[in-house]
Amino acid sequence: xxxxxxxxxxxxxxxxxxxxxxxxxxxxxxxxxxxxxxxxxxxxxxxxxxxxxxxxxxxxxxxxxxxxxxxxxxxxxxxxxxxxxxxxxxxxxxxxxxxxxxxxxxxxxxxxxxxxxxxxxxxxxxxxxxxxxxxxxxxxxxxxxxxxxxxxxxxxxxxxxxxxxxxxxxxxxxxxxxxxxxxxxxxxxxxxxxxxxxxxxxxxxxxxxxxxxxxxxxxxxxxxxxxxxxxxxxxxxxx
Numbered sequence: 001x002x003x004x005x006x007x008x009x010x011x012x013x014x015x016x017x018x019x020x021x022x023x024x025x026x027x028x029x030x031x032x033x034x035x036x037x038x039x040x041x042x043x044x045x046x047x048x049x050x051x052x053x054x055x056x057x058x059x060x061x062x063x064x065x066x067x068x069x070x071x072x073x074x075x076x077x078x079x080x081x082x083x084x085x086x087x088x089x090x091x092x093x094x095x096x097x098x099x100x101x102x103x104x105x106x107x108x109x110x111x112x113x114x115x116x117x118x119x120x121x122x123x124x125x126x127x128x129x130x131x132x133x134x135x136x137x138x139x140x141x142x143x144x145x146x147x148x149x150x151x152x153x154x155x156x157x158x159x160x161x162x163x164x165x166x167x168x169x170x171x172x173x174x175x176x177x178x179x180x181x182x183x184x185x186x187x188x189x190x191x192x193x194x195x196x197x198x199x200x201x202x203x204x205x206x207x208x209x210x211x212x213x214x215x216x217x218x219x220x221x222x223x224x225x226x227x228x229x230x231x232x233x234x235x236x237x238x239x
Contacts, residue, residue, distance in 0.1 A: 001078060008080075011205040012052070013046070016028060016029040016031075016157070018218055024220065041166055042223050045222075054226055057109045058086070058107060058109045059084065062106040073165055084206075093112055102223070103232055105232055106231055107229070107231075108230075108231055111224060113192060114192055117190050117196045118209050121182040121197065123175050129174045129204075129208070129209065130183070130208075131174065131175075132181060133148060133173070141172065149185070150167045151207070152198060153204045158214035163225050167185055168224055182197055183207060183209070184199065184202070186223040189215060194212045195212065199222065
């Protein structure tokens with residue numbers, strides 16, 4: 001919509017050099033472009049990029065909800081000047097919208113704050129890392145990979161065998177909330193400009209649920225996940 005050479009597009013791209021900066025030259029831009037890594041965690045991003053993504057995701061998911069509910073029609077000719085935004089919709093700025101309801105539930109995505117992250121990582125369990133190793137899924141992970149968390153200990157288990165540093169986002173241990181990889185794999189940005197959960201380069205003992213790590217710049221061990229809340233919004237104008 002903005003064009004590949006636009007500032008908006010260029011500023012949204014991750015830093016593909018984070019792997020080579022860590023002396024892991026076998027990844028580079030390959031990690032970001034090859035379909036093999038489609039379900040691996042995104043790294044090489046700034047806090048500002050992560051926050052802008054949550055805004056973009058809120059807009060796109062809301063747009064799809066409204067299209068699915070037939071409150072609006074898809075517009076194949078959107079431009080940088082007239083594309084769908086939530087505020088434009090609720091302010092009645094589109095002549096191609098069909099409104100069938102005065103109220104609609106829409107999501108609002110954001111980065112979790114530290115307390116929110118800890119709550120969803122811990123779940124309702126008494127386990128140190130929020131993960132019950134006795135569940136059927138986690139037993140399967142242990143049998144297949146011999147670990148529940150992608151941390152330094154995996155290097156030890158594999159006798160320092162060279163490996164892809166990150167793992168598939170959904171192949172590590174699942175906590176009592178049903179969420180994967182809350183501990184290890186990649187650290188996760190939170191609102192307070194720090195990270196939680198640790199990564200593949202950390203020791204499991206150093207990354208308890210309550211622990212935090214500093215974040216200074218894009219790297220190959222930090223990503224993010226979103227939380228969301230749902231809001232009931234009133235349409236201000238009918239068509």
